[in-house]
Amino acid sequence: MNKLLKFLTPPIGAAIFGYGVGLFYDLKPLFVGGSLAFVTLLYCILLTRNPSKPQEKGIFKNVMMKLPVVIVLSVIVWFAAGHFGFPIWWQIEFVAFTFVGLIFFVVLDLKTMQPEKGAARINMRLLGTYGLASVLFITITAQLPQFDPQVEIAKLEKPPVKLSGLAGPEVIAAGRRVFEDNKCFNCHKVFWEGNSDRGPNLGTKQVGLFNEDYLKEQVLDPRIIQSPGFEDPKSIKAMPTYYGDDLSEDELNALVSYLKTMRDPTNVPVEGKLGEQWTWWDDPKIIEEGKVVFEGKEPATEGLNCAVCHGTDGIPIMTGAFDFRNSEGVDSEKFPADERSDKKLKDWPDALWYKRVTQGVPATPMAAWGTMFPHLYLWKAIIYERTFHDPLDQRAAKVAIPPIPTEEEIKRWKDDGLFMDPLL
Structure with missing residues (x-):
């Protein structure tokens, strides 16, 4: 029992410490605590193995045995840091210190030194070890962005x-x-x-x-x-x-x-922290606000009443009005073939919903509402419209978070005239 207690105490301690770090930095405490506990437990298991016969390695073999492990760890550290939103220079610094670990463990496995012959020799080696660690630290950190007082003064x-x-x-x-x-x-x-x-x-x-x-x-x-x-x-x-x-x-x-x-x-807009985000498609509050817009009760969009044509309960009142209850519905034939989407309503991308509501349908009462009303409320109405064929309480999973647009994509939106600036 005492052995088991000694064996489990370090992982439990690591779990408690990791949980506290996770709480302090708001980085998923259970994940951080569990990860530290797992690594510590693995380390304890390795320590219980019978040590093999010590065998000195040459410097080449020493490095080549450890380098693949460090490369794999570096890749894991890089993507893990990126996943948790650390800036690029922090990612570089984390990877750099995995290679510092490589050097450290290579030094540990170097051939055995000769016994010390005096206090002077001992002190020299201690100072040399300290000097090596200092050079490594200064050399690596010198490559990272440095605080420049002159730059900060210029900003002021x-x-x-x-x-x-x-x-x-x-x-x-x-x-x-x-x-x-x-x-x-x-x-x-x-x-x-x-x-x-x-x-x-x-x-x-x-x-x-x-x-x-x-x-x-x-x-x-x-x-x-x-x-x-x-x-x-x-x-x-x-x-x-x-x-x-x-x-x-x-x-x-x-x-x-x-x-x-x-x-x-x-x-569609996205809310929440990285790792725990959701789109407006899955936001009950936005759906309720969208219902108000759809039924013409939102003061900020006075004169807009989607229910007049599409029906308060989703049953179209106006002839030809789109039936949002029909998930198999197709795009309007009023559009030329090259502008018409071949996707069914259940598969419409966000961009198509937005385009149809803001730019309208030619030769129909479906006007280009984006030229008349703030797009914030049009997005909310779109969110509510989807619930006629895809109710929130019947969804098995949340809608996937869209990828973050690139600089090139944003430039293309402007070039293609997708923004309607005056009425946003």
Whole structure:
């Protein structure tokens, strides 16, 4: 019993420590604790094996035996760090230290040194070991981005943003500068850029769909409405509340102009933290808000009433109106063959839903609603429309999270005219 206790104590201790680390850094405590416990248990099992007869290895054989293991570990560490949203330089640093481990274990397995012949020889070797470790640490960390006081001073000395005489792309560029200077990328991704551990990905959340007053409120008083998925105490306190004092009116307006560019006409908005995200298709709150829009009861979309043609209960009232209850329904024949989708309603991609609602159907009462109403509410109406043939409470699994758009894709959206800027 005592042996079993000694055997299990280190893994249990590692599990408790890992769980605490996971809680502190908000990195899936059970996963972190379980991983550390497993590695420790494996280590304990290896220690119980009868040691083989010591055999000295030459330096080449020593390295070649360990190198494949380190390469495999490096690949695992790289992708694991990427999965948890660590910045690219952290991933590089983690991999670099796996190779430091290679050097460490190679040194341990070098041929046995001669017995020390005096205190001076002992001290020399101790200092040499310390020196080697120091050189390794300094050499590796020197390759990583360094803090440059002059760069930081230059940022502080930049003239404040002034919007007088600026328009369009210049204002957006000024807003991005405000975003960068205030280190917003440290907590927020913008599509593929930045980090999203403590705040949502503003690109895939599509904050550009929200109106300017809402965006300003979120910057100046972020505690009023907490982003879904970030309600834990640590995330709530992560967003500073001092921007009302730090940002001038011009800087705030430029920042909002930059935030308004964060939209995606090909995918539905995504909420939550990386690893625990969901799309609006699976959001009960958005479905309820979409029902209000669909039935013409949303004040922000006065004059829009989808139920007039499509029916409050999904049974079309207007002749020719699309029947959202029919999952096998096909695209309108009013479109030319080369513009018509051959997909059935149940397989429509987000982009097709969005395009049909915002750009309408020619020669029908289905107008281009995107030229009349905010697209935020049109997306919500689309979410509700799907529930007529795909009710939320009957879905076996959540809708897959769409991939994060690339820079090239976003440029193509603009070139193809998929954005309808004036009415977003």
